[in-house]
Amino acid sequence: MRALVVTGPGKAELQETEPPVAAPGEVIVDVERVGVCGTDVELFTGEMSYLHSGRSWYPLRPGHEWCGTVTAVGADVDADWLGRRVTGDTMLGCGRCHRCRTGRHHVCADLAEIGISRGRPGALAEQLAVPASALQPLPDTVDLTLGALVEPGGNALRAVKGAGLAPGGRLLVLGTGTIGLLAALFARARGIEVHLLGRDPEGLRLARTLGFEGAWTRPSLPELAWDAVVDASNAGDLPALALDLVEPAGRVVCIGLAGTPSTIDTRHLVLKDVTAVGVLGGSAGLAGAVAAYADASVDARPLVAATVGLAEGLEVLAGHRPAGAGQGPKIHIDPRR
Numbered sequence: 001m002r003a004l005v006v007t008g009p010g011k012a013e014l015q016e017t018e019p020p021v022a023a024p025g026e027v028i029v030d031v032e033r034v035g036v037c038g039t040d041v042e043l044f045t046g047e048m049s050y051l052h053s054g055r056s057w058y059p060l061r062p063g064h065e066w067c068g069t070v071t072a073v074g075a076d077v078d079a080d081w082l083g084r085r086v087t088g089d090t091m092l093g094c095g096r097c098h099r100c101r102t103g104r105h106h107v108c109a110d111l112a113e114i115g116i117s118r119g120r121p122g123a124l125a126e127q128l129a130v131p132a133s134a135l136q137p138l139p140d141t142v143d144l145t146l147g148a149l150v151e152p153g154g155n156a157l158r159a160v161k162g163a164g165l166a167p168g169g170r171l172l173v174l175g176t177g178t179i180g181l182l183a184a185l186f187a188r189a190r191g192i193e194v195h196l197l198g199r200d201p202e203g204l205r206l207a208r209t210l211g212f213e214g215a216w217t218r219p220s221l222p223e224l225a226w227d228a229v230v231d232a233s234n235a236g237d238l239p240a241l242a243l244d245l246v247e248p249a250g251r252v253v254c255i256g257l258a259g260t261p262s263t264i265d266t267r268h269l270v271l272k273d274v275t276a277v278g279v280l281g282g283s284a285g286l287a288g289a290v291a292a293y294a295d296a297s298v299d300a301r302p303l304v305a306a307t308v309g310l311a312e313g314l315e316v317l318a319g320h321r322p323a324g325a326g327q328g329p330k331i332h333i334d335p336r337r
Contacts, residue, residue, distance in 0.1 A: 185210070
């Protein structure tokens, strides 16, 4: 089969590789759509911290936002999975430790991440092997575009839940990339008043197109009471800004990661009685994201600017936007093309 493999920093190629065989407990998925995210780009450029800590290594095959159809099952897997449309959890815990047994497999000490760490191949290929325990079925009302947006949607939904707001609460989202816009969409679907802070004109323009009139730059941000702030950016100074802006006894949710350490004044955190929440992975949010896409309370499809073939994915990883791409921050790849 064809697969897109990153062989070193800034180096990737299409390869003909042996198709996967389902081990016990696994299924084989014919991959139909894959999203490219910032983690994939950092794995390509060599900036990803896992490459320096030994948690990831070259060669590697990225792709952890995906959907497809189950075409084979291994031993101990229910044959009813055959022919079903699915996506899946990126985070694969050992299944035996205390964290896994208490529903926290995404922070397992032996965690492997599909397309990211521990040598687990990702979805930028015609087929993918996945543990059946990680599968998330997709109803017919969730198309390929939405199916490949379930994983980032799960992350964003967890961030919204972490904000802890009831309908009518006011949320400020820092960042107008994929996760920031998804968080805004999920929050609005829950009856929350949503505002976004960004610096990218395209991202702000898309936010307004999506119906968010409160899309601001830093100089234009109004002085409102922000009940919670979600930092979905990669800027090292924004966690401190989030703490400055949030109401006393409010919540700051950090889901973005900067390339350098971020600093906050914990005296400020304590004296404002603020709750700080970190979000890693979409595991606990996947089912909720599927449900919101299925009932059309969240339509994330405008976030996808273009869908290209596997060969064009080489240019996408290198940071090039396809000709004719729309406003959205997300590029999808169809490995069948």
